Amino acid sequence: MMLIEETAPAAGALPVALLREHLQLGSGFQIGEDSAETMALSGFLRAAIAAIEARTGKVLLTRRFRMQLDDWRDRLGQTLPLAPVQVVNDIRIDDGRGTVTTLSPEGWRLLPDGQRPMLLPTGIILPHVPRRGMVTITFTAGFGESWDQVPADLAQAVLMLAARYYEDRSLEGSRSAMPFGVSALIERWRQVRTLAGRGNREAR
Numbered sequence: 001m002m003l004i005e006e007t008a009p010a011a012g013a014l015p016v017a018l019l020r021e022h023l024q025l026g027s028g029f030q031i032g033e034d035s036a037e038t039m040a041l042s043g044f045l046r047a048a049i050a051a052i053e054a055r056t057g058k059v060l061l062t063r064r065f066r067m068q069l070d071d072w073r074d075r076l077g078q079t080l081p082l083a084p085v086q087v088v089n090d091i092r093i094d095d096g097r098g099t100v101t102t103l104s105p106e107g108w109r110l111l112p113d114g115q116r117p118m119l120l121p122t123g124i125i126l127p128h129v130p131r132r133g134m135v136t137i138t139f140t141a142g143f144g145e146s147w148d149q150v151p152a153d154l155a156q157a158v159l160m161l162a163a164r165y166y167e168d169r170s171l172e173g174s175r176s177a178m179p180f181g182v183s184a185l186i187e188r189w190r191q192v193r194t195l196a197g198r199g200n201r202e203a204r
Contacts, residue, residue, distance in 0.1 A: 002068040003081060006138070009061035014045045015147045015159065022159045023166060041166070048161035052154065055178065056189040057115075058083055060150045060158070062142030069135050075125040077111070077118045082141045085110060085117040089138040096132030103127060115191050157185040 019041050049060055059065075059082050072078050088110050091103040108126065111118040119126070119137065129135050143149050150158075161182045 001081070004066045004068075005063060006066055007063040009046070009049070009063060010145075011042060013061050013146055014042050015155070016041050016045065018147070019045060019159055019162050019166075022163055041162070044162040044165040044169075045158065047165055048158045051161060051178070052157055052182075052186055053082075056154075056186050057081065057191060058143075058154065058189050059141040060143055060154060061147070062086065062140060062145045064089065064138065064140050067137045067139070069129075069137075070133075071129045072126050072135065075121075077120045078126060078137070080117045080119060080137070080139060080141075083114055083117050084143060085112065085139050085141045087140050088119060089140060091119075091138075092136045093127060093129055094134045094136070095130045096134065097130075151189075153185045154189060157182045160185070 016038055053059060065082065067081065069078075088108070091108065092100050093103065094100045107122055109120050109122055111120050121127075143151065143154075147155065160179065164179055164182075
């Protein structure tokens with residue numbers, strides 16, 4: 001499986017002001033609101049968001065992803081690796097010889113789920129993928145486009161982790177360990193993830 005992030009959170013959606021306030025109240029830092037500092041804080045927030053999304057499989061701010069598979073994991077239903085999925089934009093099958101077919105939305109449906117959203121066929125099974133072919137699924141996932149739509153515990157975990165990155169920015173390897181408070185906040189969102197990898201190909 002290959003998962004590609006096609007869009008990134010808008011700079012205006014990042015809680016830079018909240019992080020600045022968090023640092024001032026928690027550590028006594030007086031942070032100037034200049035463009036260089038804002039860019040640095042945005043970088044720490046993006047790093048914290050990425051770390052928490054990697055641990056939980058949850059997308060905090062809405063964006064579009066492209067997943068490429070060499071075959072369905074299960075033709076009765078394909079699990080998507082991230083949640084919550086808002087919409088499946090399109091599905092395309094490349095036969096490996098230059099022909100790409102866009103599947104009709106009438107042939108599949110999204111089964112929303114907070115942990116394991118699935119792509120299900122409206123018929124019996126999902127369409128055949130040729131042996132040397134590939135299926136590409138483009139979907140949009142995330143809790144929302146603005147920070148106030150992110151669940152409170154995940155939002156707080158991001159601020160805490162970004163603050164830790166800021167405070168430890170001069171230390172080597174400071175981003176390798178997840179602080180206990182952050183781990184506690186995200187624990188209920190974690191799951192044993194079913195990877196959307198190669199399925200059992202039929203003999204063809």
